[in-house]
Structures are given as structure tokens and as C-alpha cells.
Amino acid sequence: MRRSRPFRRLTAAERRVWDAYPSGAWVDLRSGDPGADDPAKGASWGRARTVRAEVIAALMLGANPPEPGQVAGLRLAGAHVPGNLDLSDAALTTKLHLLNCHLPGIVSLTDTTAKGVRFRGCDIYRLRAARCTIDGMLELDDCTIRAGLRLDNAHITGQLRLARTVLHPPDPDGGASESYLENARRPFTDAEKRERGWDQNQWALWAGGLTVDGGAFCRDLRAQGGLRMIGARFNSGLYLQRAVIENEGGHAVYADHLQASSIEFSGGFTAVGTVRLRGARVGGVLSFDKAVLSAPGSERCLHLSHMQVDELILRPTSMSGEVNLGYSRIGVLLDAAGSYPAAVRLNGFTVESLRGGMTLADRLSWLARDPEGYRPHPYEQLATWYRRIGHDQEARAVLLAKQRARRATLGVAGRTGGYVLDVAVGYGHRAWLAGVWFGLLLVAGTVVFTLYPPSQVGLDERRVFHAFPYTLDLLVPVSVFEQRAAWEPVGWTQWLANVLIASGWILATALIAGATRVLRPQAG
Structure with a gap:
């Protein structure tokens, strides 16, 4: 016998959802007019399209048991869902799928275990899923999340999908103020940030310790705030082609000690702010091919020190700011003469193979860009590579350039003797x-x-x-x-x-x- 509803009154839309849940049938409340069905306008949809968050939570927590021989699930399109959808600490046995819905409150999946959660094309105020375990897919394609997405220490056995998603950091005032919601789709000016008390790092995504087994597909993502992914693991890759991440004066991506099978910051990926992957481990390709990297308000646009990467493709369309590759171990480096800005840190950097067609003069210019001046190791590393591929003449030229660079650090006597040796026998x-x-x-x-x-x-x-x-x-x-x-x-x-x-x-x-x-x- 079906359990009675725990609510005194349900709207017509809620009754449809309640009755459809045991069989997992779709409930579509959309009008068919794309303009009227825009989830950003969901607050004006009225009672006919309103399904309270507490009703959805009650169903997901077992208030209406599944029908025999049916796979229960909540599938809802085009609804206004007022209130906070709180499923924290729950063990969900059915899937939740919302399409083109408006959720002005907080969606909480903190410490939740779920079979699969899909929000497609939804307008969500805030989503918190710290330490959750999703045995399946977490989909947020085409969504707008206005006050931050938290996935720290979550575990997703399937895919994480954030394609064409728009992310904004939390309102520092802590509330869902009208002015904040109205302005969430546009970048904030520096004056507005100062007025709101923001520090230099505002995180649109907080995902430290996140583990994704099935691939993280974030193509065309838009984030007005940084992505914080320290210690995250992407066992089937992280894909951010054409994504635009803006956090001027702070970190666009902060992902120290990240581990991934491959990472694509490519195909038009744009970062306004520092991209930091210090200590990352990438078992395949880390690509910045055709990326646009800038860090206004910060001296460093790319911090890739202490990494281990099988192949690094460093061919951005443009890059302004310092690049740090110090103490990283790279299997193959594919770059180009115009890839690098004026400042490049290479001390301790080791590479097995260099590709890209850069000439000896280009490589020597590359070595001479360390902002701290002469460092012997990069020259020795480059000479070792040239000698390993049988180019002894180029190796000798690199070591001669090393001695000339070292000479500039010596005193008058040392420089004088250096000039004599240089002129006499080229050191x-x-x-x-x-x-x-x-x-x-x-x-x-x-x-x-x-x-x-x-x-x-x-x-x-x-x-x-x-x-x-x-x-x-x-x-x-x-x-x-x-x-x-x-x-x-x-x-x-x-x-x-x-x-x-x-x-x-x-x-x-x-x-x-x-x-x-x-x-x-x-x-x-």
C-alpha cells in the first residue's frame, strides 16, 4: 500500500511529481516558449510550475516507495523549486534528474551517497556536495550556479560534467541578495570587489581532494572566480577546452599536487589569473595549445614547478606574465619560439625530449630569461640533450653561452680573465x-x-x-x-x-x- 503524503496540501504540480516518482516517469512543466522557460526567470513562473524543495527531498528520502517492477526516480523539467533542497547525510537509492529548473536556495549533498545526480540547464543559487559519494554521474551541463560549487573530498565514480556551465563565487555578504543575483552573470569591477570585501582569491569551484574516476568534462565552462582543486584526482582526465576562468589578481586555477591521466587547458582556454599546478602529476598530456593566459595584478601567469608530466604542450596563443617550470620533470616538451614571455624560471628543470623546431638561438634566449639571472643547471640540461641526440656542436655552443652568462656574475678580475679565455679559446x-x-x-x-x-x-x-x-x-x-x-x-x-x-x-x-x-x- 502506498504511503500517505506527509504534506497537508500539494500543488497540482507537486501531485504530478509525487505520483510519477515511484515509476521514475518524467514530469515536464515547461510551456514550450524558450523565452518564458528560461530558468533565470523561474521566480515568476507561478504556482502552476512550483514544486517545493521539501517535497523533492521527501521523495528522494523514501516518502513514496517505488512500484513493484519499476525503477523509481525523480525526473522533473521546468519547475520553480523554492527553499533549500537539503539531502545532506542521506543514502539516496534513486536518481535525481532536474532539467531547466530554477532553484533559488541551496542544494546540499554534503556527506551524501547517491546513485546519480543530474542538473541540466538549471539556475541554482548554490550547490554544496563536500565529501559526497556519487556512484555514477554528476552532471551540471548548461547550469548557472550563482554562489559557488563545493565538491571538496567528493568521490564521483562516473563522469563530472560542467560543459557550458556558468559559475560564480559565493556572495561575501553570505546571503542571496537581489543585487547579487542580478549582477551574478556579469564580471564584478575592482571597486565592487573592494566594496564587498572580497580578497584576491574568490573561488567559484572549491574541489580540494575531489576524485573523479570517469573523466571531468568542463568544456566551455565560464567561471567568474577561481577553480580550487588542490590534491584532486582525475583518473580519466580533466578537459577544459574553450573554458574561460576569470579571477584577476588571484588564481584562475589553484591545483597543487593534482593527479590526472591528462589535462586539456587548450583550444581557446582562457585564464585571467595565475594557473598554478605546483607538484602536479600528469600521466599523459598536459596541454596549453592555443590557450590565452594572462595574470593582471600578479607577476606569474603559469606556475608549473615541481611537476612530473609525460608530455607538456606549451603553445599558447598568448601568454603574459612569468612562467615557472623550476624543478619539474618533463618527458616531452612541445613548444615554440613565441610561446614564452620575458620571464621564465628553469632552474632544476629536466626534460627528456624537446620538440617544436626551436633553433639553438631560440633555446639560448629561453635560458637567458630567468628573472634571478644566471643559473648553471638549465644550460647543462640543454647541452646534455643536444649531445644525447648527436648534436655535439650545439652542445658546445650551449656550454660556451653558459660560461659567458656566468662571467657577468664575477668580479673585475674574473671577468677580465673570462674575456681573455673567451677570445683565446672560447673557454x-x-x-x-x-x-x-x-x-x-x-x-x-x-x-x-x-x-x-x-x-x-x-x-x-x-x-x-x-x-x-x-x-x-x-x-x-x-x-x-x-x-x-x-x-x-x-x-x-x-x-x-x-x-x-x-x-x-x-x-x-x-x-x-x-x-x-x-x-x-x-x-x-
């Missing part, structure tokens, strides 16, 4: 320069001493002067031909002789240092 990475300098000095000395021969030191025996071996003996640190002691330059050629002797020692020292790897020409 050991261009040993052939020593041969060029040696040849030039040998030719110059031979010509000068042929025109201005030195005088013989001892007159007890007759000697014949030859300028070439004499110059060669001056250039070689250890006298080989015994010409240096037998002849003494005269006049200004004494200075030339001293220059040749000093140059010989400098060239020999540089070559020995390079040969013994003091300058590490092959270091990685």
Missing part, C-alpha cells in the same frame, strides 16, 4: 681559436723580426738568424730551438717579444685547461 669549447691566434702571432712575429732582426747575445761564435724559428721559440712556453737565449730583440721589438711569450703561455694554459676538462667542454 675551451673552441680550441681551434688557439691555432688561429698562434698562426697570426707567428706570422706577425716572423715579419717583424725579419725587418727588425735582434742582436746576437754571444759573439764568440757566428750565428745565422732566422725569424720563423725565433718567433716560434718565443711562442712555445718551453724553448725548443734554443733561439730565445741566443738573440736579444732591440728597441720596441722587445715589447713584441714579451707579448709573444705571454701569449704563448696564455694559449698553452687555455688548451691544457680544456684538455684536462677544467672548463668541462663536454660536461652535461
Whole structure:
């Protein structure tokens, strides 16, 4: 026998819903006029389309048991649902499906266990589902949620759907004021934010610790506030193509230690505010292909430090603000010369493979953008990669650039010595320069001493002067031909002789240092 209704009076719409619940039949209260059926206008729909939230809650909690041989469920379209729909701490055994409904109160699924919850095209003031467990799908496609969505520590075994959903942060005043509801669809100005007492981070989505097994599909999402997903797990991926997240001066996405099989911030994804994924683990692709990233009011637009990612696609349409890739481990990095802003932090960054066609000059420009100045590790990492793929010449060029960048951090003496080594042998990475300098000095000395021969030191025996071996003996640190002691330059050629002797020692020292790897020409 069907249980009696726990309400003294039900509207005609509520009676239809009550009677349809045991068989799971749809109740459609829509008029068929798209303009009149807009859920944002639901407050004006009147008694004929009103179903109280307490009636829905009573049905979901078992007030009207299912019919034998039928699958019960609440399926309702086009209703105005006043009041708070409180299903907290409940164990729901039937599905809840609302379509194009207006819910001006709070929907609470906190600590709830449910089979599946679907709100499609609804206008909802606030939805709280912290620590809930949904054995199926949580769908909020095409909805407008005006005062924040909470999914912290929730577990969804199916899909999470937020396609084309519009999210706004909670009203800092704590209530559903008319002015707040009227303005919730448009961005707030900085003056309005200050007047309302907002801090820099207003969260439209609060989902720390969320676990989604079946994929989170958030394409075309619009959020006037940040997405906070610290420690969240998306076992089948997170997809935010064409989503627009605005939280100027704060974080558009705050997802430290997030874990996912793949993440798509791509295809026109737009973030106004910092995207932070510090310590994230992505087993597949993390893509920023054709994204638009900016962080007005904040120095950093992309914080990707300490991550582990199989493949990072960093090819945004535009990116303004600092990028931090420090101490991250990337399998494959696909980027482009125009991908990066003026400031890029790469200290501790490691990568297995670089793709994208960036030239050596582009890569060296990339390394030189650290706002804190010279860091040795990025240069060594890039040189290691070039050498691993068989491009030894490029590896030597990177290590030469490393020494030149390091030189700028030294004192006067260090910089002076660095310039000498750079000009002489390219810090050991261009040993052939020593041969060029040696040849030039040998030719110059031979010509000068042929025109201005030195005088013989001892007159007890007759000697014949030859300028070439004499110059060669001056250039070689250890006298080989015994010409240096037998002849003494005269006049200004004494200075030339001293220059040749000093140059010989400098060239020999540089070559020995390079040969013994003091300058590490092959270091990685």
C-alpha cells in the first residue's frame, strides 16, 4: 500500500511529481516558449510550475516507495523549486534528474551517497556536495550556479560534467541578495570587489581532494572566480577546452599536487589569473595549445614547478606574465619560439625530449630569461640533450653561452680573465681559436723580426738568424730551438717579444685547461 503524503496540501504540480516518482516517469512543466522557460526567470513562473524543495527531498528520502517492477526516480523539467533542497547525510537509492529548473536556495549533498545526480540547464543559487559519494554521474551541463560549487573530498565514480556551465563565487555578504543575483552573470569591477570585501582569491569551484574516476568534462565552462582543486584526482582526465576562468589578481586555477591521466587547458582556454599546478602529476598530456593566459595584478601567469608530466604542450596563443617550470620533470616538451614571455624560471628543470623546431638561438634566449639571472643547471640540461641526440656542436655552443652568462656574475678580475679565455679559446669549447691566434702571432712575429732582426747575445761564435724559428721559440712556453737565449730583440721589438711569450703561455694554459676538462667542454 502506498504511503500517505506527509504534506497537508500539494500543488497540482507537486501531485504530478509525487505520483510519477515511484515509476521514475518524467514530469515536464515547461510551456514550450524558450523565452518564458528560461530558468533565470523561474521566480515568476507561478504556482502552476512550483514544486517545493521539501517535497523533492521527501521523495528522494523514501516518502513514496517505488512500484513493484519499476525503477523509481525523480525526473522533473521546468519547475520553480523554492527553499533549500537539503539531502545532506542521506543514502539516496534513486536518481535525481532536474532539467531547466530554477532553484533559488541551496542544494546540499554534503556527506551524501547517491546513485546519480543530474542538473541540466538549471539556475541554482548554490550547490554544496563536500565529501559526497556519487556512484555514477554528476552532471551540471548548461547550469548557472550563482554562489559557488563545493565538491571538496567528493568521490564521483562516473563522469563530472560542467560543459557550458556558468559559475560564480559565493556572495561575501553570505546571503542571496537581489543585487547579487542580478549582477551574478556579469564580471564584478575592482571597486565592487573592494566594496564587498572580497580578497584576491574568490573561488567559484572549491574541489580540494575531489576524485573523479570517469573523466571531468568542463568544456566551455565560464567561471567568474577561481577553480580550487588542490590534491584532486582525475583518473580519466580533466578537459577544459574553450573554458574561460576569470579571477584577476588571484588564481584562475589553484591545483597543487593534482593527479590526472591528462589535462586539456587548450583550444581557446582562457585564464585571467595565475594557473598554478605546483607538484602536479600528469600521466599523459598536459596541454596549453592555443590557450590565452594572462595574470593582471600578479607577476606569474603559469606556475608549473615541481611537476612530473609525460608530455607538456606549451603553445599558447598568448601568454603574459612569468612562467615557472623550476624543478619539474618533463618527458616531452612541445613548444615554440613565441610561446614564452620575458620571464621564465628553469632552474632544476629536466626534460627528456624537446620538440617544436626551436633553433639553438631560440633555446639560448629561453635560458637567458630567468628573472634571478644566471643559473648553471638549465644550460647543462640543454647541452646534455643536444649531445644525447648527436648534436655535439650545439652542445658546445650551449656550454660556451653558459660560461659567458656566468662571467657577468664575477668580479673585475674574473671577468677580465673570462674575456681573455673567451677570445683565446672560447673557454675551451673552441680550441681551434688557439691555432688561429698562434698562426697570426707567428706570422706577425716572423715579419717583424725579419725587418727588425735582434742582436746576437754571444759573439764568440757566428750565428745565422732566422725569424720563423725565433718567433716560434718565443711562442712555445718551453724553448725548443734554443733561439730565445741566443738573440736579444732591440728597441720596441722587445715589447713584441714579451707579448709573444705571454701569449704563448696564455694559449698553452687555455688548451691544457680544456684538455684536462677544467672548463668541462663536454660536461652535461
